Amino acid sequence: MMKENDRFKETIQTEEELRAIIGIPSDLVKNKVLTYLDHHCAAFISKSPFLVISTADEFGFCDVSPRGDEAGFVRVLNEKQLVIPERPGNKRVDSMRNILSNPSAGLLFFIPGMEETLRVNGKATLVTDDELLESMSHKGKKPLLGIGVEVEECFVHCAKAFLRSGLWKPDSWLDKSHLPSAAAMLFDHAKLPQSNVDSIQKRLEESYTKRLY
Structure with missing residues (x-):
């Protein structure tokens, strides 16, 4: 080790x-x-x-x-x-x-x-x-x-x-299908009971659409 x-x-x-x-x-x-x-x-x-x-x-x-x-x-x-x-x-x-x-x-x-x-x-x-x-x-x-x-x-x-x-060059960006999933990362990291990737994704979307200000 x-x-x-x-x-x-x-x-x-x-x-x-x-x-x-x-x-x-x-x-x-x-x-x-x-x-x-x-x-x-x-x-x-x-x-x-x-x-x-x-x-x-x-x-x-x-x-x-x-x-x-x-x-x-x-x-x-x-x-x-x-x-x-x-x-x-x-x-x-x-x-x-x-x-x-x-x-x-x-x-x-x-x-x-x-x-x-x-x-x-x-x-x-x-x-x-x-x-x-x-x-x-x-x-x-x-x-x-x-x-x-x-x-x-x-x-x-x-x-x-x-x-x-090449940060500002769109042709260098990954296709969205290849981007990391924040919901999947949070699911694995937080390990909340009675949750799954879909439920966490819904929580994120609600936060992004209803609680910006």
């Missing part, structure tokens, strides 16, 4: 070792980082319908979670602050529990069809300001709360990962 410390036999232990392999970033890469949201960043966020937020608890246990809505759902308040409305989800609240113990958060904004992304890092807090949340209502539903982020750095991330993956 493989021991825990046998999984990776040769590892990097220092930044010097890492730099010897990867090299040094160019002046463009080093100089592109801002400590605030300029008009370019604000415009990017206004056109983004989807982001992922990374957080970690006080012990360093990490989580990455998606957030999405119509383009512009994230509100840029000023050059240092933005707010993400919290819509109904699965109630695990992983990101929010982490923020309560460790405010550091990273955001990655996507615009469909655009290979470059926008990275924003900063300190997050849970916002319950009623007037602000009311202004972020959608389809008559006010968000349950908001995730406010105090921006510490932001920068454009290059397109290489998207170009290599």
Whole structure:
């Protein structure tokens, strides 16, 4: 049986070792980082319908979670602050529990069809300001709360990962019949009594059609 410390036999232990392999970033890469949201960043966020937020608890246990809505759902308040409305989800609240113990958060904004992304890092807090949340209502539903982020750095991330993956190229996508079944995965993982793949699929469809907001 493989021991825990046998999984990776040769590892990097220092930044010097890492730099010897990867090299040094160019002046463009080093100089592109801002400590605030300029008009370019604000415009990017206004056109983004989807982001992922990374957080970690006080012990360093990490989580990455998606957030999405119509383009512009994230509100840029000023050059240092933005707010993400919290819509109904699965109630695990992983990101929010982490923020309560460790405010550091990273955001990655996507615009469909655009290979470059926008990275924003900063300190997050849970916002319950009623007037602000009311202004972020959608389809008559006010968000349950908001995730406010105090921006510490932001920068454009290059397109290489998207170009290599072909993510936005429909001709590279799998036929839907070959996609993994979320219902089958949940059935095997959760092992709920008196359930089957069909019943779980119905639960998912009901959630997706009736509890988005």
